[in-house]
Amino acid sequence: MNASRGQIWFDALTSNASNERTASGNEGPIRSADAPLGDTSARFITIVPDPHNRFARATDNVVGLEQGWLLARAVRNAMDADRDASVKRPIVAIVDVKSQAYGRREELLGVHLACAAGVDAYASARLAGHPVIALIVGPAMSGAFLAHGYQANRIIALDADGIAVHAMGKEAAARVTRRSVEGLDELGDRVLPMSYKMSAYAKLGLLHELIAGINADAPGHEDIDRVQSSLIAAIDDARKGPRDLSSRLQSADAKRIRAASIEVRKRMAEQWDAS
Amino acid sequence: MSGHETFIAQHSFIELTARERARALLDAGTFRELIGPFDRLESPWLAMQNVVCQADDGAVIARGTLGGEAAVIAAIEPAFQGGSIGEVSGAKIAAALEMAVREFEAGRKILPVILFETGGVRLQEANLGLAVIAEIQAGIVALRRYVPVIGVIGGMVGCFGGMSLAAALCTRLIMTRQARLGMNGPEVIEQEAGVEELDSHDRRLIWSMIGGEQRAAVGLVDTLVEDDTDQVRDAVLGAFESGVPASHRTEQVDAQLERLARVDPSAIDPVVLRTLWQGDA
Numbered sequence: 001m002n003a004s005r006g007q008i009w010f011d012a013l014t015s016n017a018s019n020e021r022t023a024s025g026n027e028g029p030i031r032s033a034d035a036p037l038g039d040t041s042a043r044f045i046t047i048v049p050d051p052h053n054r055f056a057r058a059t060d061n062v063v064g065l066e067q068g069w070l071l072a073r074a075v076r077n078a079m080d081a082d083r084d085a086s087v088k089r090p091i092v093a094i095v096d097v098k099s100q101a102y103g104r105r106e107e108l109l110g111v112h113l114a115c116a117a118g119v120d121a122y123a124s125a126r127l128a129g130h131p132v133i134a135l136i137v138g139p140a141m142s143g144a145f146l147a148h149g150y151q152a153n154r155i156i157a158l159d160a161d162g163i164a165v166h167a168m169g170k171e172a173a174a175r176v177t178r179r180s181v182e183g184l185d186e187l188g189d190r191v192l193p194m195s196y197k198m199s200a201y202a203k204l205g206l207l208h209e210l211i212a213g214i215n216a217d218a219p220g221h222e223d224i225d226r227v228q229s230s231l232i233a234a235i236d237d238a239r240k241g242p243r244d245l246s247s248r249l250q251s252a253d254a255k256r257i258r259a260a261s262i263e264v265r266k267r268m269a270e271q272w273d274a275s
Numbered sequence: 276m277s278g279h280e281t282f283i284a285q286h287s288f289i290e291l292t293a294r295e296r297a298r299a300l301l302d303a304g305t306f307r308e309l310i311g312p313f314d315r316l317e318s319p320w321l322a323m324q325n326v327v328c329q330a331d332d333g334a335v336i337a338r339g340t341l342g343g344e345a346a347v348i349a350a351i352e353p354a355f356q357g358g359s360i361g362e363v364s365g366a367k368i369a370a371a372l373e374m375a376v377r378e379f380e381a382g383r384k385i386l387p388v389i390l391f392e393t394g395g396v397r398l399q400e401a402n403l404g405l406a407v408i409a410e411i412q413a414g415i416v417a418l419r420r421y422v423p424v425i426g427v428i429g430g431m432v433g434c435f436g437g438m439s440l441a442a443a444l445c446t447r448l449i450m451t452r453q454a455r456l457g458m459n460g461p462e463v464i465e466q467e468a469g470v471e472e473l474d475s476h477d478r479r480l481i482w483s484m485i486g487g488e489q490r491a492a493v494g495l496v497d498t499l500v501e502d503d504t505d506q507v508r509d510a511v512l513g514a515f516e517s518g519v520p521a522s523h524r525t526e527q528v529d530a531q532l533e534r535l536a537r538v539d540p541s542a543i544d545p546v547v548l549r550t551l552w553q554g555d556a
Contacts, residue, residue, distance in 0.1 A: 014534070029468060044456075057468060069532045076528060101458050102467040104538055108484045108548060110495050112458035113524065113531070116443035123416040135297035143458055146437050150409035151416075167401040167437075176398060191323055193362070193403040203500055206406055228352065231277075244373070245413050260319050260409065261366040265308065268336070268370035271309045 004061050005138035005162070005216060006096030007031065008045035012224050013092070014044050029067045032074035037090065038232040043078040045071065046094035046149060055068060057103030063144040064101030068114025071148055075121035078095060078137065079128055088130040090235045093122065095149040096138030118147030126153055131238035133231055137216055140165045153238035153247070154208040156230055157198055160216035164196045205254025208234050286501040289430050293352035296390050296429065297337040299504045300348060300511060305339030318361045320400045321461015329355045336371045339499035343385050345378075347371050348434035352392035353432040359397035360438060372414025372424075378408055379421040382426050386515055387418060388425045389445065394460065401513055408437035415444045419523065425514045427507060428487070428496070430454030434460025444525055448496040448513040449507065456496065457485040457555060483545045493552040 003011070029050035034041050040261075049061050058064025075091060082088045084234040094128070101111055126132045134140075134149035136157035145165065149155065159162060174181050188195030190202060202210045209230055214223045241247050248254060249262055277405045291299060300305040310316055310370060312330035321328050333355035349368040351358045360368075368389070373516035380387045390470075403454070414423050426445035428434045433455035434442050442456060450456065459476035474480070485488060491499035498514065500506040537551050 043526050057472075065535055066532075069528055069535070072525070073528050073532075076526075082482075100458055102395055102472075104464065104468075104473045105472075105486070105543060107457045107459060107464065108543065108545060109535065109538060110443075110493075112456070113443045113495060114438035115458065116440040117525045117528065117531070119409075119412050119440055120416055120444060120523070124412050124526075127417060127420075128437060143437055143440065146405070146409055149406070151413060164522065165402060165405075167396040167405045168398065172463075173398065175402075175466065187324070191320055191399075193320060193401050194399070195402075201402060204406065205294055206402075244417065248410075258362070258403070259314065260363050261403075262314060262361060264366040265370045265373070267310050267314060267316070268367070268374055272338075272374050274307060274338075 003086075004048050004096055006061055006094050008217065009076055009137045010044055013094070013221050013228070029058070030070040030074055032077075033173045034089070035058065037228060040090065040167065041204050042090040042092050042235075043074070044092045044094060047071070047073045047097055048254070055101065055103070055105060057106060058101040060098055061096055061138075062099050062101045063097055063115055063118065064106060065111055065114045068111070068116075068118045069149055072121035073116040075125050079125050082130070082170040084104070088128060091122070091125055092231060093132070093134045093149045093152060095134050095136045095140045095145065096182045097141060097144035098139050099141045099146055100143040100147070103229045105236075115143050115147035118152055122151035123151075126151060129226070129243065131235045133234050133238065135227070135231065136163060138150040138162055141169065142167050152235040153243070155206060155242065156211065156228075156234055157201075157207055158214045158216050159198050159210050159212040160214060162227060163198055165201050166196055166197070169172065170196055182242050203253050204257055205251045206248050208237070284338055286505070287502050288504045288507045289451065289502050291504070293333075293335040293350035293392070297335055297348040297350045300339065300388065300508050301339035301346060302343065307338050309338060309371070318364050318400065320362065320364050322402070324399050329345055329453065330398045332363040332367070333358060334367045336367050341388070341515070344453050345384065346384055346386040346388065347375055348388045348390065351392045351537060353361045353392040356397055358393035358432050359399040359492065360393060360395065360404050360408055361397040362403040362407055365404060365411060369410040369414050372411065372418050376414070376417050377423070379423050384422065386422065388427065389441070389510055391426055391428045391434040391438060392432045393434055393436070393438045394432060395438050396532060402526060405437060411441050412444055415441060419444070419446050419519065421519070423515055425449065425511055427505070427511065428454040428456055430487075430502070433457070435460045443520065444523070446520065447498070448488060449498045449500055449510045449514060451500055452487040453502060454487050455482065455485045456487070456490050489545050489549070492549045512540055519556065
């Protein structure tokens with residue numbers, strides 16, 4: 001089996017990893033390691049296929065019951081290590097997740113809670129002052145992206161085949177909206193948030209950077225250097241900004257496309273106190 | 276009271292609209308809606324897909340008092356697009372949570388309640404629905420450092436998709452037995468994993484897995500209530516009384532992994548799980 005995108009980029013970005021990597025191991029669905037990045041050290045975390053996972057519906061690179069809690073552990077372990085540090089280490093979520101795990105056992109056992117544990121860990125790390133960066137190198141789908149990446153201070157994506165952010169897989173969305181896959185593409189060109197193209201997603205103001213011209217499947221030294229430079233710039237930017245997600249409404253794109261989101265905040269503030 | 280009198284005295288919470296629910300929970304005469312229907316902040320994305328908009332986009336934000344203390348309630352309207360979260364309805368909830376955080380930063384207190392009734396992301400607003408759900412989640416995590424964030428899942432829509440994660444982030448959850456709480460709706464599971472994985476028409480099986488009674492029995496929600504407005508209100512007031520816990524459910528990584536480790540995936544069902552997870556929520 002070929003290595004997943006998440007594994008490829010995890011390996012590329014942690015080739016100089018410290019002992020942490022052996023400690024966290026190469027078993028199971030989560031990879032976590034500290035590795036040098038610029039003049040600091042960052043925690044890199046990704047989800048990989050886990051063919052032997054004891055939950056049969058969670059053997060792919062998806063967020064299932066164990067994945068959610070293990071993600072939370074990897075993030076919280078970095079928070080604990082920096083509890084007394086004045087400068088908190090950056091945390092990079094390498095995002096390559098097809099979906100949450102769909103299954104009867106998953107629902108019974110509370111996959112929503114496991115995914116929420118991932119959300120909580122990343123949000124809490126951000127609030128504690130860790131620059132949290134999501135690096136999208138594959139699909140970033142729906143609840144899986146919420147659990148692993150969407151709480152980041154800054155989101156960076158490669159612009160390459162196989163990379164998309166969306167609330168629902170294309171085939172399933174076509175079924176539910178009773179359109180053909182081609183019809184869905186046409187709709188996405190008219191209605192921006194419906195699009196499966198990263199160029200359209202970039203216009204929503206949610207992305208810090210879309211990096212074009214990278215070999216996503218077999219990154220060379222130059223590719224890795226470029227991505228590392230982007231990560232370093234995003235970390236610097238995050239350290240200068242607020243710890244909440246308000247930066248997502250600041251760009252020129254956001255002011256245009258998310259005008260309604262901004263208007264809601266404005267009126268909520270105006271009407272908050274009784275006149 | 277006799278059984279008959281109790282029965283007659285009940286007032287359904289489920290049958291109320293989002294606006295009526297918020298009004299019924301707040302102290303009498305204190306309901307004040309923010310960004311109400313006359314603000315006409317509608318979805319910018321539905322009309323271009325020939326879907327009729329609603330003037331409040333299916334979310335009601337109300338301030339008032341709860342037991343005499345300042346409160347804010349975010350209520351989702353199940354009758355509009357299945358309670359789905361679009362850019363505007365989601366931004367209203369996120370903005371209310373963000374404003375509540377500011378209250379605490381300014382040294383004031385406010386009690387936040389979210390009334391969940393939602394299938395999750397509104398598919399016609401896909402990526403923006405997902406983005407605002409992330410913002411709602413960020414708001415809950417930021418706010419619950421100061422005050423319990425209380426979630427109520429009334430039914431009959433229940434709470435699904437990304438909003439089930441938002442519910443799980445709440446400090447305490449109150450649920451009726453009619454309501455369901457799950458990440459993937461039964462139809463989605465059947466579609467993605469096949470009817471042999473889950474038959475979405477088997478209502479008894481579905482409620483036995485993700486219905487309020489089961490969720491309360493295995494510690495995934497805190498309080499089970501009857502479909503009665505007074506009971507819901509009492510449960511909400513009670514949920515604030517014990518304050519912010521030392522750790523939230525989503526922070527209890529070791530304990531929850533240990534709970535999972537006790538489960539044998541080849542021999543698990545709702546009844547077995549109740550025995551396995553009883554009393555350690």
